[in-house]
Amino acid sequence: MTINNIRVKVSKKYSNIYKELISEQVLHSKIFDSHGDIFTLCCALGYKYNECKPLEKGEPLFFSHYFTKENEVAIRAIVVAATDKNYMILEEEKEKELISIAEQYAEGGMQILIKNVLSPFLLENDEDYVLSFNKDSYVEKELLSFIYNEYTKAPF
Numbered sequence: 001m002t003i004n005n006i007r008v009k010v011s012k013k014y015s016n017i018y019k020e021l022i023s024e025q026v027l028h029s030k031i032f033d034s035h036g037d038i039f040t041l042c043c044a045l046g047y048k049y050n051e052c053k054p055l056e057k058g059e060p061l062f063f064s065h066y067f068t069k070e071n072e073v074a075i076r077a078i079v080v081a082a083t084d085k086n087y088m089i090l091e092e093e094k095e096k097e098l099i100s101i102a103e104q105y106a107e108g109g110m111q112i113l114i115k116n117v118l119s120p121f122l123l124e125n126d127e128d129y130v131l132s133f134n135k136d137s138y139v140e141k142e143l144l145s146f147i148y149n150e151y152t153k154a155p156f
Helices: 012-021 035-048 069-083 092-121 139-152
Strands: 007-011 058-063 122-125 128-131
Touching: 007 012, 007 035, 007 092, 012 035, 012 058, 012 092, 012 128, 035 058, 035 069, 035 092, 035 139, 069 092, 092 122, 092 128, 092 139
Parallel strands: none
Antiparallel strands: 007 058, 122 128
């Protein structure tokens, strides 16, 4: 059931956020293991809050075959629930459509994540955002607290 070799895109202005959340630096630990984990979280948030937004200047970030089985199941379930179409059949055109819909929910979900958690930690640099980590920054704590609170509410 693996989605093979489709480039997953995010808005250019959010690509640094994705990259920084999986990197390990002196001032912060790695918060997520992969871009797929962040993307799936954003996709779920977008679906939960009915925020399906078109990408602004979409930029390829990773290949779909890097999704874990859990990521893929969650993304398929979200897209099937949102569209009432069967995306379990492995046809290339359906797979591209599945990813495209998921990208739009992830776009909306990233906007929710920024609004509710990340905005105090963001710097706007030209046309994109950069997370600001410093010794007094609690990005990890705030993000995990938000995820936990979302998890304990009704899931969808």
